[in-house]
Amino acid sequence: MTVSFALPYALLGLLAVPVLVAAYLWQLRRRRRNAVRFSNVALIRAVLPRQRMWRRHLPVALVLASLALLGLAAGRPQVRAAVPVSSSAVILAVDVSGSMCATDVDPNRLAAAQEAVRRFIDEQDDRTRIGLVVFSGFAQVAVAPTTNKADLRQAVDGLTTGRGTTIGAAILKSIDAISEINPSVAPADGGAATGADPDDQAPTPDAPATPAPESPKTVPEIVVLLTDGANTRGVTPQEAAVQAAARGVRVYPIGFGTTNPTQMVCTSDQLGGGLFDGPPGGFGGGLGPGGRNFLVVDEEALQTVARTTGGEYFKASDADQLQGVLNDLPKHVDVQERNVEVSVAFAGLAALLLLLGLGLAGRWTAHPQ
Secondary structure (H helix, E strand, C coil): CCEEECCHHHHHHHHHHHHHHHHHHHHHHHHHHHCCCCCCHHHHHHHCCCCCHHHHHHHHHHHHHHHHHHHHHHCCEEEEEEEEECCCEEEEEEECEHHHHECCCCCCHHHHHHHHHHHHHHHCCCCCEEEEEEECCCEEEEEEEECCHHHHHHHHHCCCCECCCCHHHHHHHHHHHHHCCCCCCCCCCCHHHCCCCCCCCCCCCCCCCCCCCCCCCCCCCEEEEEECCCCCCCCCHHHHHHHHHHCCCEEEEEEECCCCCCCECCCCCCCCCCCCCCCCCCCCCCECHHHCECCCCCHHHHHHHHHHHCCCCEEECCHHHHHHHHHHHHHCCEEEEEEEECHHHHHHHHHHHHHHHHHHHHHHHHCCC
């Protein structure tokens, strides 16, 4: 176990302890020199109350030890220890593509997701910052990481659907949101993270993830990615995951919905200009390159994202499962090596020794036997 001090110059106060020890010893010697000489030492010993030699010095030793501990506490001692670190911020990246109107989850995917996210927000403590990233045809930060739950609930209530699914851009946007509150996290690279509309970009086929650069440190902030489909354009989720891993950002993808999406029915409040991935009455436009159905979760891509970043992939086919997954997320904490300050322990022990020394001095003075 390594011990360090946040204020090493405060340890100069410890020099007072040997000075006091020297003064105490000098005082004892002075008393001996100035003592009255008696010819009959045995008579003096018989008259004076008996007191063990160590009782004379123990209270002083305890007081001096308490002063030494207070001097160490002033230096703010720290020990290097493995401690569990929960997420200091959670970025919720929520898919608002038109497929979220599918009614295979009652009443539809978007309404179920909104309710689960609202409950997740309400159940977090007041110290956890939560950010909201929404994505369809492009990704944007709807709410920067904050502890203001009212702003978050208002943003969640106002979610509307759009056209397209840019999972990779959502990951990059989430990295940018984290970089605003954690200086050790660099902003994401690539235009997909800027929030520009990528409609003019050609669809990028899924590509295998390249090995992520080794991250020197995992940051406490995490990204929770909720999507019901597959990436349709822009940077791929696998490519974005490499950037997240290089910055120590973990991504926890949640694949939402069934493999047999039904009719899409959104309320008027959920419609964002009536733009869907396919025709309003069905899923004819849901097939992309390679015959992939973009209205069904691309579990392979999301699992790759989780592996690359050190997160974990979850599957939720209904509202109850989604709520259970979100409830379990705070349990995903890391054990990290950190400096833990123990000055309070030193100060508490010093106070205990001081009280003990004063108490013994008073007791033995009144009852020397």
